[in-house]
Amino acid sequence: MAAQKSAHAQPPASERPHPDTSRRNQRSRRAIYDAALALVAEVGYPKTTIEGIAARAGVGKQTIYRWWSSKADVLLEAFLDLGAQAAQAAGQETYAIPDTGDLAADLKAVLRATVDELRDPTFEAPSRALAAEGIVDEQFGREFVATLLEPSLQLYVDRLRAAQDAGQVRAEVDPRIALELFVSPLAQRWLQHTAPISHAYTDTLVDYALHGLAPR
Amino acid sequence: MAAQKSAHAQPPASERPHPDTSRRNQRSRRAIYDAALALVAEVGYPKTTIEGIAARAGVGKQTIYRWWSSKADVLLEAFLDLGAQAAQAAGQETYAIPDTGDLAADLKAVLRATVDELRDPTFEAPSRALAAEGIVDEQFGREFVATLLEPSLQLYVDRLRAAQDAGQVRAEVDPRIALELFVSPLAQRWLQHTAPISHAYTDTLVDYALHGLAPR
Structure with missing residues (x-):
């Protein structure tokens, strides 16, 4: 496509x-x-x-x-190019998570879009192959993380920092760790087939991460 | 060993x-x-x-x-046997997460032990290989999850249910999703080499998961 x-x-x-x-x-x-x-x-x-x-x-x-x-390097570059083209086709020249002022809604929207992408066969085969190669080949894994994964995680860092400025996330929270509470569960379900992924599931992750499991 | x-x-x-x-x-x-x-x-x-x-x-x-x-099936059985022997050597005939009444302390103790195991070379090579094989071979991945991963995740479900009974976790929380807030980040860092793992890191995950990112 x-x-x-x-x-x-x-x-x-x-x-x-x-x-x-x-x-x-x-x-x-x-x-x-x-x-x-x-x-x-x-x-x-x-x-x-x-x-x-x-x-x-x-x-x-x-x-x-x-x-x-x-072949891993070829595929990594092909996949980066695929992502860049998809973003260009969607008119997204700069990457950022929307900031409507409603942190939960913004995170849910981005994660729903990620669920859709993870289920898109065009993206699924190469991204699964790259992730698997990165797990057995640590050097390639670090390249994969540095060029593909970490830049997209930094978008969540930026959005969480804005939420801290707006008083919606506790000031003492480390955004780089905090984002993992909703990103990593989705990544693990998808990568390891531990359980199905859906919009309802990622919505729940965002609610749990923001409000915690303990009673208020 | x-x-x-x-x-x-x-x-x-x-x-x-x-x-x-x-x-x-x-x-x-x-x-x-x-x-x-x-x-x-x-x-x-x-x-x-x-x-x-x-x-x-x-x-x-x-x-x-x-x-x-x-070879994946051989390695899976060898690894299950390795885990059973390690548990036997440690005198753990039944598997359960301790319940001292302090949920945060119990989760932190188990995750600290998991960090130590993930860094133990005896366990690291085979568990990394099995996880990677499961990512590219979906059928094997489902076997790996069913025999190895899901049974250990169910221990967290049991502990979170006990915490719900004790009023320490909100009654409406789904324990099978909730456990992913602290287990999946550790799994992703370890599997994908996205960032270092440590006891301080897993302690932080437990604190964030229990109390949430939003101000109280």
Whole structure:
């Protein structure tokens, strides 16, 4: 879906010595991204290989190795590009969690949208594969977290800080830990198939996290 | 460590037709468990094979295939046995979260012990491998959750129900969701290397979960 739209990702400037080369490189990158995402969705991550991606993209294996060191790196970049394109298609040039003044409503809206995305097959296969690879390969895991996961968690930090300024979250709360009370349960259910995910479920997480389990 | 102690796991009754066969089977199972756990710790899960486990255990490949259908199944059983032996060594014949009447203290104690276990190399390699396999193989993931993860989560359900009876948790709270507010953040940090884990961190999770983020 989003991956089929027009390209906007740019190769690094060091690889753009000439307009024609640049255009050719960009076409190759686009084909490699599409091939990697398609293969992971069709045959699964373990059976996806650099050779398979190269064959499907119509490029030589060496073209891929010139730009990336592993299939995990190819897929991470393809997935980042997919997300950037989806955001662009939705008209979201800057990323932020809305601030309507109602913290619970804003968090519930974002988490409902996340539930929808986690259930979207276009996103599910690659994000599941990347998360799994990050668990067994710690170095790749740290790259995945730094480029993909942590930037999105920082949006919650920003929104919780605004809520602290507005007196809606206790001043002594650490926002980076606090966000995990509603984000991590959703992540674990989805990743580990421990239980179903739904809008009602994430709404409940937000209510519990804001108001606590103990009686008031 | 715990895996080196004397065996107590029993093969299914259907495979105990004769005392001598039973003892031989039990010795083989023990050797296979030890080989699987050792290989995963030494070469990692992706490079661990049924052939490698068989060679190290000194049994034929067919002996392994007679009892298990995949290396993931071998490792899951080996890990369950490891946990059972560790519990036995610690004198915990029944599993339960202590109930001292102080819910926060009890949860903090159990989560601190979990942090220690997650950092213990004996447990870390196999549990990380099993979790990662469960993420890419949904069928195995459901088996992993049903036999290993969910039973331990149910202990938190029991403790939270007791706290509800004692008026320390709001009656309308669903304990199966509530436990995720402190268990899932720890699981995600550990699995995805998003941030360090410590006793201070899990103590904070318990405080936030019980008292909420919003001012009282």
